[in-house]
Amino acid sequence: MNTEINFxxxxxxxxxxxFILGFIFVFxxxxxxxxxxxxxxxxxxxxxxxxxxxxxxxxxLKKYDSHIAEHQQMKHNIFxxxxxxxxxxxxxxxxxxLLPNENQLIHYQQIEKNQAVIVAEFTGMQFAADYVxxxxxxxxxxxxxxxNVSKTESGYxxxxxxxFDKDKLVEELGNND
Numbered sequence: 535m536n537t538e539i540n541f542x543x544x545x546x547x548x549x550x551x552x553f554i555l556g557f558i559f560v561f562x563x564x565x566x567x568x569x570x571x572x573x574x575x576x577x578x579x580x581x582x583x584x585x586x587x588x589x590x591x592x593x594x595l596k597k598y599d600s601h602i603a604e605h606q607q608m609k610h611n612i613f614x615x616x617x618x619x620x621x622x623x624x625x626x627x628x629x630x631x632l633l634p635n636e637n638q639l640i641h642y643q644q645i646e647k648n649q650a651v652i653v654a655e656f657t658g659m660q661f662a663a664d665y666v667x668x669x670x671x672x673x674x675x676x677x678x679x680x681x682n683v684s685k686t687e688s689g690y691x692x693x694x695x696x697x698f699d700k701d702k703l704v705e706e707l708g709n710n711d
Contacts, residue, residue, distance in 0.1 A: 619704075620644065620647060620648075620700055620703065620704070621703065621704060621707045621708055622644055624707035624708060625650065625698075625703065625707060626642050628707060629642070629650075629652060629669070629696075632665060632668045632669065633654060633665065634661070638654045638655050638656065639652065639653075639654050640653040640654060640655060640691070641653035647700060648676075648697060648698055648699070648700050649695060649696065649697050649698075650695075650696045650698070651681075651693065651694070651695050651696075652693075652694050652696065653691065653692070653693050653694075654691070654692055654694070655686065655688065655689055655690070655691050655692075656689050656690050656691075656692060657688070657689040657690075658689060658690070659683070659690060661689075662680065662683070662690060662692045665692075665694075666678050666680060666694065669694070669696060672698075672706075673702050673706060674698045674699050674702040674703040674705075674706050674707070675696060675697070675698050675699075676697045676698055676699055677696075677697040678694060678695070678696050678697070679694065679695045679697075680692055680693075680694055681693045681694065681695050
């Protein structure tokens with residue numbers, strides 16, 4: 535039989551498997567941390583873009599709200615103006631229509647919100663009295679005063695002050711639309 539003699543020193547077996555597993559573990563950990571960092575960056579960017587859109591929408595909503603408030607203020611102002619407007623044209627035409635002849639009206643003036651002064655020419659005092667009574671018959675008339683009468687060549691010139699209820703006047707004659 536042959537005997538083998540080995541003059542080489544016996545070396546310990548190298549443990550490679552734990553090193554390979556350790557290297558794979560470290561590599562997987564680096565990969566997992568990298569993926570987590572990339573996802574974090576991606577989600578941070580998404581959150582930032584959503585926040586920017588949110589700020590933009592909030593600004594647009596504030597602008598819209600201010601427009602709505604302005605619109606409501608304008609509607610309120612229009613209503614206030616309409617409620618304070620007196621239908622002067624309609625009142626003038628109505629008072630003119632009560633006269634037998636349109637040429638009799640010499641002057642019309644609105645002196646206060648609920649008062650008007652007219653100067654008209656009448657052929658006789660009875661015609662002036664009839665005109666005053668026609669005006670007093672109206673629902674919107676509170677008072678009519680014959681403030682001045684003077685004799686002219688063709689008859690009498692009368693100055694009348696008419697006090698009226700603004701709400702009833704608007705109700706009967708409408709607005710200046």
